[in-house]
Amino acid sequence: MKDDLQAIVEDIHSKLQKRLGEGKVADYIPQLAHVDPKKFGIAVVTVDGKVHSAGDCDEAFSIQSVSKVFTLTLALGKHGETTWNRVGREPSGSAFNSIVQLEHEEGKPRNPFINAGAIAVSDLVLAGHTPREAIGEILRFVRYLADDEEIAIDPAVAKSEEATGYRNFALANFMRSFGKLTHPVEHVLGVYFHHCAIAMTCTQLARAGLFLAANGCNPTTGHTVVSSQRARRINALMLTCGHYDGSGEFAYRVGLPGKSGVGGGIMAVAPGRASIAVWSPGLNHNGNSLVGSLALEMLADRTGWSVFGH
Numbered sequence: 001m002k003d004d005l006q007a008i009v010e011d012i013h014s015k016l017q018k019r020l021g022e023g024k025v026a027d028y029i030p031q032l033a034h035v036d037p038k039k040f041g042i043a044v045v046t047v048d049g050k051v052h053s054a055g056d057c058d059e060a061f062s063i064q065s066v067s068k069v070f071t072l073t074l075a076l077g078k079h080g081e082t083t084w085n086r087v088g089r090e091p092s093g094s095a096f097n098s099i100v101q102l103e104h105e106e107g108k109p110r111n112p113f114i115n116a117g118a119i120a121v122s123d124l125v126l127a128g129h130t131p132r133e134a135i136g137e138i139l140r141f142v143r144y145l146a147d148d149e150e151i152a153i154d155p156a157v158a159k160s161e162e163a164t165g166y167r168n169f170a171l172a173n174f175m176r177s178f179g180k181l182t183h184p185v186e187h188v189l190g191v192y193f194h195h196c197a198i199a200m201t202c203t204q205l206a207r208a209g210l211f212l213a214a215n216g217c218n219p220t221t222g223h224t225v226v227s228s229q230r231a232r233r234i235n236a237l238m239l240t241c242g243h244y245d246g247s248g249e250f251a252y253r254v255g256l257p258g259k260s261g262v263g264g265g266i267m268a269v270a271p272g273r274a275s276i277a278v279w280s281p282g283l284n285h286n287g288n289s290l291v292g293s294l295a296l297e298m299l300a301d302r303t304g305w306s307v308f309g310h
């Protein structure tokens with residue numbers, strides 16, 4: 001490390017002040033359109049459990065698609081490798097809510113991080129449960145990962161998406177027509193919308209991702225969450241698919257496994273070193289946080305943490 005980490009984080013926060021407000025806040029989910037576009041938080045939790053943070057790092061925001069990492073981890077825990085019968089592991093090269101590939105590939109989504117793939121994963125998490133139980137299981141899992149019982153779902157966000165999620169209903173119905181969802185569409189989407197509506201701060205999110213930076217074991221709680229092989233593989237999927245059709249650009253500029261959400265959050269993993277969360281609501285054309293991506297690019301550059309070398 002070239003400089004002290006807290007100093008780097010504060011410097012990134014101050015250098016990016018002039019860029020705040022760039023990008024476009026997601027407004028297709030009406031409840032997200034109200035968020036102040038100038039918010040910006042960053043938290044870095046190193047594998048020794050130390051937190052380095054700046055800005056709006058303790059303000060909760062809607063994690064949206066970042067939650068797909070947690071539901072995938074749960075589905076793999078419940079169904080093991082058979083998870084991959086239902087969803088692929090290849091980058092899609094298309095938008096997060098795209099429907100085009102689904103017809104060619106007979107209802108099997110490309111990867112677990114695009115909407116269609118995460119809906120298939122929600123169907124897997126729902127197995128043996130009512131929707132309410134599955135939502136409770138996901139929330140308990142995220143609280144366990146972050147070691148924080150305060151984490152909650154924002155019901156207004158879930159409701160807002162349920163009322164306007166025409167695309168997601170289309171994707172789910174289309175998959176169901178191929179027999180690729182085993183539960184009723186309303187139940188599967190109920191689970192999906194609620195896990196997307198989990199609200200977390202950057203600090204909580206960085207803590208929740210720590211197991212991925214530390215070979216599957218959360219070093220602050222001592223809990224073994226997944227095997228080191230599984231942690232490595234989830235990181236690989238985040239690197240190749242975590243930013244949709246912006247994943248190549250993110251790997252080029254940042255070089256860390258990462259998962260974005262349309263709430264403006266990104267969770268990134270520096271294996272063996274740290275888990276990082278950034279939040280800034282303005283999105284680039286791929287639906288990834290514009291200032292958040294810049295912050296991670298600066299962080300990777302200053303720390304030499306890119307998985308591809310210094």
Ligand SMILES: NC(=O)CC[C@H](N)C(=O)O
Pocket residue numbers: 063064065066096097115161168193196260261262263287
């Ligand atoms: N990229 C995202 O964060 C998308 C998640 C959002 N809940 C949706 O389904 O559209």
